[in-house]
Every structure is written in C-alpha cells, then in structure tokens.
Amino acid sequence: MDREIQRSESPLSRQSRPTPTQSSAxxxxxxxxxxxxxxxxxxxxxxxxxxxxxxxxxxxxxxxxSSMLLRRAFSIHRADPxxxxxxxxxxxxxxxxxxxxxxxxxxSVDLIAPLGTPFPLSGGPVAAVLxxxxxxxxxxxxxxxxxxDRGGRVGFVLGAASADKLFGVGLARALTPHVAVTTDDGSYxxxxxxxxxxxxxxxxxxxxxxxxxGPMPMLRAVTEIATAYGARSHxxxxxxxxxxxxxxxxCVLPVVGEDGxxxxxxxxxxxxxxxxxxxxxEDAGTLPAGLExxxxxxxxxxxAR
Amino acid sequence: MxxxxxxxxxxxxxxxxxxxxxxxxxxxxxxxxHRFVPLSSLGTITTKTIMPxxxxxxxxxxxxxxxxxxxNSIGLQGSGIDHFVEHELPWLAEQGARVLVSIAGERTExxxxxxxxxxxxxxxxxxxxxxxCPNVANRGLVFACDASSAYETVRAVRDAADPAQPVxxxxxxxxxSIVDIAAACTQAGADGLSMINTLLGMVVDAxxxxxxxxxxxxxxxxxxxxxxxxxxxxxxxxxxxxGSVRKVPILGMGGITSGxxxxxxxxxxxxxxxxxxxxxxxxxxxxRVLEELESALAERDFTSLQQAIGFAHTGN
Ligand SMILES: Cc1cc2nc3c(=O)[nH]c(=O)nc-3n(C[C@H](O)[C@H](O)[C@H](O)COP(=O)(O)OP(=O)(O)OC[C@H]3O[C@@H](n4cnc5c(N)ncnc54)[C@H](O)[C@@H]3O)c2cc1C
Ligand SMILES: Cc1cc2nc3c(=O)[nH]c(=O)nc-3n(C[C@H](O)[C@H](O)[C@H](O)COP(=O)(O)O)c2cc1C
Ligand code: FES
Numbered sequence: 001m002d003r004e005i006q007r008s009e010s011p012l013s014r015q016s017r018p019t020p021t022q023s024s025a026x027x028x029x030x031x032x033x034x035x036x037x038x039x040x041x042x043x044x045x046x047x048x049x050x051x052x053x054x055x056x057x058x059x060x061x062x063x064x065x066s067s068m069l070l071r072r073a074f075s076i077h078r079a080d081p082x083x084x085x086x087x088x089x090x091x092x093x094x095x096x097x098x099x100x101x102x103x104x105x106x107x108s109v110d111l112i113a114p115l116g117t118p119f120p121l122s123g124g125p126v127a128a129v130l131x132x133x134x135x136x137x138x139x140x141x142x143x144x145x146x147x148x149d150r151g152g153r154v155g156f157v158l159g160a161a162s163a164d165k166l167f168g169v170g171l172a173r174a175l176t177p178h179v180a181v182t183t184d185d186g187s188y189x190x191x192x193x194x195x196x197x198x199x200x201x202x203x204x205x206x207x208x209x210x211x212x213x214g215p216m217p218m219l220r221a222v223t224e225i226a227t228a229y230g231a232r233s234h235x236x237x238x239x240x241x242x243x244x245x246x247x248x249x250x251c252v253l254p255v256v257g258e259d260g261x262x263x264x265x266x267x268x269x270x271x272x273x274x275x276x277x278x279x280x281x282e283d284a285g286t287l288p289a290g291l292e293x294x295x296x297x298x299x300x301x302x303x304a305r
Numbered sequence: 306m307x308x309x310x311x312x313x314x315x316x317x318x319x320x321x322x323x324x325x326x327x328x329x330x331x332x333x334x335x336x337x338x339h340r341f342v343p344l345s346s347l348g349t350i351t352t353k354t355i356m357p358x359x360x361x362x363x364x365x366x367x368x369x370x371x372x373x374x375x376x377n378s379i380g381l382q383g384s385g386i387d388h389f390v391e392h393e394l395p396w397l398a399e400q401g402a403r404v405l406v407s408i409a410g411e412r413t414e415x416x417x418x419x420x421x422x423x424x425x426x427x428x429x430x431x432x433x434x435x436x437x438c439p440n441v442a443n444r445g446l447v448f449a450c451d452a453s454s455a456y457e458t459v460r461a462v463r464d465a466a467d468p469a470q471p472v473x474x475x476x477x478x479x480x481x482s483i484v485d486i487a488a489a490c491t492q493a494g495a496d497g498l499s500m501i502n503t504l505l506g507m508v509v510d511a512x513x514x515x516x517x518x519x520x521x522x523x524x525x526x527x528x529x530x531x532x533x534x535x536x537x538x539x540x541x542x543x544x545x546x547x548g549s550v551r552k553v554p555i556l557g558m559g560g561i562t563s564g565x566x567x568x569x570x571x572x573x574x575x576x577x578x579x580x581x582x583x584x585x586x587x588x589x590x591x592x593r594v595l596e597e598l599e600s601a602l603a604e605r606d607f608t609s610l611q612q613a614i615g616f617a618h619t620g621n
Contacts (some may be wrong), residue, residue: 019340020340022341022587022588022589060586060587064562064563064587066586067372067373068370069370069373069374069375069527069528069582069583069585069586070368070370070375070585070586071585071586110587112588239365240365240366240367240368242368242370242375242377242585243584243585243588245337245340245341245588246333246336246337247331247332247333247337247338247584247585247588248330248331248368248377248379248585249330249333249353249362249367249379249382250365250366250367250368250377250379251365252362252365252367252382253365263361264361264362264382269337284365285364285365285366285519286364287361287363287364291361292359292361293358293359293360293361293362293382293383293384294361296356296358296359296360296361297360297361297362297363297380
C-alpha cells in the first residue's frame with residue numbers, strides 16, 4: 001500500500017449504532033426553503049431521542065404498490081425528542097424526491113430511522129470546523145450544538161453552486177461568529193469553493209477536527225486540507241443506496257481498515273460518516289489495487305488452492 | 306387468526322413451520338434484517354451467495370432503479386465460506402434461524418468445496434446451489450444455461466453435502482427451456498428448485514450517454530419480473546405433473562410483495578416463497594406476507610398450504 005494509513009488513536013468516540021425503527025410517519029410540515037424542501041415527520045416513537053448528528057433516515061415513496069421500490073436516504077437535520085419528530089431538508093433530484101415534494105401535511109410516509117454511523121463526538125471541548133456543500137449542511141447545526149454544549153468552539157464553511165442552494169447560513173451565524181460562505185457563481189459570500197476559506201478557518205480556531213458533508217470531490221479535498229493542517233477529517237458520504245439498512249450491498253466504498261487492508265464497506269452501516277483519510281476517494285467506482293478479494297473478480301486467475 | 310396449516314416441505318425429511326423465506330442476496334447474513342423481523346419467525350433465511358474464497362464484488366454504481374424493479378450488479382461480494390461458518394453461522398443458529406445457505410463457485414469443485422464445509426453445521430437446514438453464475442471451465446457460460454454443467458454441478462454438490470441437508474438448485478430464467486434445466490438438476494439429485502434468479506438487463510443513462518452500471522449489465526428483479534417467474538414455476542410444475550421432471554419442492558420468487566403475490570406462486574406450484582427486492586422497500590415484509598398469505602388461503606377455503614400448491618393446474 002502506497003498511502004499513509006497509520007493515524008494516531010482518535011480521542012473521539014465512535015458511537016454505537018442504535019436499532020432503527022420502521023414506522024408510518026405523518027407529515028407535520030412540508031414547505032420550501034430556498035431551493036430545498038423542509039419536511040417534518042412525526043415518528044410516533046422514541047426515534048428522535050435516539051438520533052445523533054450524522055444519522056440518516058430512509059423513506060419509501062408512494063406506498064406498497066409504488067413502482068419506486070428503493071428507499072431514499074436523507075440526513076436528519078433536527079430531532080425533537082419532546083415532540084417525537086424529525087426534520088429533513090431535501091432537494092428535488094429525480095422521481096422519488098419529486099413525488100415526495102408533492103405530498104401534503106397529514107399524509108404518511110414509511111420511515112426507517114435512525115440509520116448509519118454518526119459523527120464522532122468527544123467527551124470534552126474541541127475546536128472543530130464544519131464544512132458543507134448545499135444541503136450537506138443539514139446535519140451540521142445539531143453537530144455544532146453538541147460540540148458547543150461540551151464547551152468546544154465551532155466554525156462553519158458553507159458552500160453551494162448559487163445563493164438559493166445554500167442552506168442554514170442564518171442558523172450557522174446564530175451559533176458562532178466564525179462563518180465563511182462561498183458560492184461557485186459569487187451570488188452570495190465569496191466566489192469560489194469551500195476549500196478556499198478552509199485553511200484560514202482551521203488556523204483561526206486552532207481546529208483539531210474537521211467535519212464535512214457534501215459531494216465526494218469536496219470531501220476528498222477537505223480531507224487533504226484537514227490532514228495538511230493536522231486536523232482529523234470526518235466525512236459524511238452520499239453514495240447511491242437501495243435499502244439504507246445494510247442488506248443490499250449497493251452502497252459500498254473502498255475503505256482502508258484498521259489492519260491496513262482495503263475492503264468494500266457499506267456506506268449505510270459503516271458510514272455515512274467515515275474517517276476521511278481511510279476512504280480511497282480517487283478509487284471509488286473501481287476495483288483498486290490491494291482491494292481484498294478483487295483478484296477473485298478475474299476469471300483467469302489461478303485458483304488459490 | 307385462521308387455523309391454516311402453513312407447514313411447508315423443504316425436502317423429503319425436512320418440514321418448515323411456514324413457507325416464507327428471504328431470497329439470496331437480499332438479506333445479507335441476517336443480522337440487519339433481524340432488527341425488523343425475528344429470523345426464527347421465517348420458514349428459512351437464505352444467505353447471500355457464499356463462495357469458497359473472499360470476493361470484492363463489482364465496482365459501483367451497482368444498482369439502478371427501474372419501473373417496478375431494479376438492476377443490480379453486486380458481483381457476489383463476500384468474505385468466503387470459512388468466515389461465514391466461523392463468524393455468521395453461530396450467531397444465526399443462536400437466533401433459532403433455519404438457514405438455507407446459498408453457495409457458488411466458478412468451477413464445479415468450488416461448489417463441492419463450499420457444500421462440504423457445511424456438513425453437520427448447526428442451523429443449516431439446506432443448501433441452495435446458485436448455479437446462475439459463470440462457469441470458468443466452460444468459457445464463462447452460466448452453469449444453469451447448460452443442462453450438462455447444471456447436472457454435473459448439482460451432482461457434485463449433492464455428493465459433497467451432508468445427506469441430511471436438502472440441496473436446492475437456483476435457476477435462471479434466461480434460458481430457452483427452463484424445464485430442461487430443471488430436469489437435469491432433479492436427475493442429478495436436487496431435492497428442490499429455487500426460481501427464479503434475476504433476468505439480465507441494462508440501463509443506458511440518457512444524461513451521461515453511457516451504461517448506468519459499472520458492470521454494464523445487471524440482474525433485473527422486483528415486481529417487473531413476477532409474470533416471468535410465475536410462468537417458470539408453472540411450466541416446471543406442469544412438467545413434474547406430466548412426469549418429465551422428478552417431483553421436488555419449488556421455492557418460488559420474483560417480485561413478491563404481498564400475500565396475494567405469494568399465493569400466485571403457490572397456485573402455480575411453489576411449496577415455498579422467497580422475498581427479495583421487497584425487503585429493500587419494506588424489511589418487515591416477511592411477517593406481513595405470511596399473515597396475508599394465511600388469510601388469502603382461508604378466504605379461499607383452503608385449510609392447508611399443501612392443498613393450494615399447484616392448484617392452478619387442476620381442472621383444466
Ligand atoms: C446518507 C445520505 C444522506 C443524504 N441526505 C440528503 C439530504 O439531506 N437532502 C437531500 O436532498 N438529499 C440527500 N441525499 C441524497 C438523496 O438520497 C437522493 O437525492 C435521493 O435518493 C434521490 O432520489 P430520487 O428518487 O429523486 O432520484 P432517483 O435517481 O430516481 O433515485 C433512484 C434510486 O437511486 C438512489 N439515489 C439516487 N441518487 C442518490 C444519491 N445522491 N444518494 C443516494 N441515493 C441516491 C435513490 O435512493 C433511489 O434508490 C442523501 C443521500 C445519502 C446516501
Ligand atoms: C441486490 C440483489 C442481490 C442478489 N444477490 C443474489 C445472490 O447473491 N445469489 C442469488 O442466488 N441471487 C441473488 N439475487 C437474486 C434474488 O435472490 C432473487 O432470485 C431475485 O431478485 C428475484 O426475486 P425478487 O424479485 O423478489 O428480488 C439478488 C438480487 C438482488 C436484488
Ligand atoms: S444501501 Fe443497502 S447495503 Fe447500504
């Protein structure tokens with residue numbers, strides 16, 4: 001293996017995965033926010049109390065006879081244990097999200113939550129930069145609150161293609177004075193990429209943790225910068241998912257394990273939050289060198305025994 | 306609830322409390338599904354296909370949603386039979402799961418090797434030989450597309466396997482005559498037939514102008530293929546009635562989402578039904594489908610599952 005994989009032991013605790021619950025959840029609110037939709041669901045159970053920042057929810061769209069069989073995954077933006085509700089923010093992308101946006105308050109959707117491995121949280125105070133692209137900021141405000149509750153400091157770097165695709169700039173400013181905003185077209189904040197203000201923000205805060213959520217090329221670039229500045233990089237990936245619960249094996253990424261061996265790991269169970277230095281970003285979508293079991297995919301190999 | 310006898314034969318000396326199984330590759334090795342459905346409540350859980358060695362599977366993208374279906378090209382990712390026997394099977398046995406272990410190889414000997422490793426293992430109620438995969442020794446032709454390869458492989462698995470474990474052969478519908486393959490498998494000693502596996506399909510992405518899946522083609526599953534699956538079960542059961550295929554239980558699958566769908570397979574000749582793609586939509590489907598099937602039988606005045614098996618063939 002030609003990459004560095006030895007990292008110092010993380011002081012952050014990997015959180016255990018709670019048992020997900022499947023339920024028919026009533027829509028309490030559904031309204032546009034900028035280019036997105038905000039969806040509040042009544043979970044009718046203790047689901048909200050079990051949510052940690054980085055967990056996601058998987059929705060089935062259109063009932064039992066729907067022609068859309070696969071689940072749609074969305075980060076949980078907020079969880080309100082008192083009300084038993086969770087809040088999602090979604091973009092209309094294809095057929096499923098289009099149908100979801102056409103739902104009404106009072107309709108029900110089949111919900112499974114909470115799912116996945118959330119962002120790791122330290123017991124004590126840390127300084128962290130939270131980086132997000134577009135709706136990728138959805139899980140970040142809850143995360144910021146948890147870090148602040150533990151006496152830590154946070155900064156935000158929020159980016160999007162254009163102003164309407166930014167989510168939560170106001171929420172970020174309410175939590176911290178350290179907020180940088182970029183847009184590709186310069187329609188809000190500074191023109192450029194989230195990676196432009198990131199080094200300055202890491203230095204300003206003396207950050208040891210960088211949490212990010214957004215498209216893969218962004219997560220890769222953020223990880224490179226975080227690593228160069230001596231901070232740990234926790235990345236929430238968005239890989240195409242069919243089930244969201246770990247039974248279909250569609251959502252895999254090449255990830256380097258504790259033993260230094262690369263395996264295809266499921267982003268719905270081992271992720272969506274991964275140590276960014278362990279994901280072989282440039283090799284996603286390939287069978288990279290050193291991937292365990294890749295030799296077995298070659299029909300001309302000599303049998304091992 | 307009604308008093309329907311839901312017991313279902315798996316082989317001549319194995320009977321299951323109910324006919325509902327999971328389809329291979331759609332429930333992993335059970336751990337994740339167990340959070341939604343207690344595995345002991347299933348007739349059997351069929352594992353993801355296991356090979357004698359570690360396999361990475363294919364690169365991503367591995368799936369595409371299609372109308373009432375999906376394409377997958379997972380490529381049999383797995384940690385190998387030893388890992389399964391050491392790390393997954395003991396847990397499954399502890400849960401009281403009845404496990405139908407799906408095995409495969411790229412050569413006949415590899416099938417036999419995997420089958421032998423399962424001898425006497427607690428929890429294993431049977432073996433499903435997934436012969437719908439390429440035979441490296443026969444120019445990559447799928448075992449189940451060639452009657453003599455199918456015969457040879459099923460024979461080898463039957464010989465290597467624990468005599469107490471029924472051996473099922475999993476058939477692909479992508480053949481000229483599924484009846485001929487079914488005949489070859491039962492002649493070779495198969496104790497049951499699982500059908501159907503996915504149909505080969507493909508999506509070209511009209512935006513990227515390229516095939517959607519990294520593997521170019523993939524297997525089509527879900528309700529979109531149900532009529533093909535019912536046809537296959539019906540044809541093979543008809544051949545059994547006519548005496549041209551030895552009579553063995555059929556595990557029917559392909560797009561089942563409800564008890565009514567399951568009943569369709571039973572009436573066509575299936576003794577058991579397996580749920581695949583529906584689990585991605587509704588992981589608690591097995592419990593629901595079993596209840597719905599039981600009610601559907603009661604509503605039609607059947608007093609046992611057994612009575613309904615192949616009923617569509619009678620009186621016409
Ligand atoms: C962990 C996670 C968190 C996410 N959080 C959010 C969020 O907070 N807000 C938001 O708007 N979107 C989020 N997404 C992306 C969202 O899941 C997709 O945009 C959505 O599934 C597209 O569905 P569709 O029916 O519109 O598109 P289609 O293309 O019709 O979807 C077909 C199938 O492909 C899958 N799929 C397609 N695109 C994606 C994708 N980008 N990621 C995962 N699966 C995909 C769908 O789940 C579905 O099974 C998240 C994805 C993941 C994996
Ligand atoms: C994601 C996925 C993975 C599968 N993996 C396997 C497998 O490993 N072995 C196998 O014999 N069949 C596999 N199948 C086929 C199913 O077991 C089943 O035969 C087929 O999907 C039809 O049933 P369904 O329409 O209910 O899904 C897979 C199907 C899907 C959708
Ligand atoms: S989405 Fe099905 S295993 Fe991850």
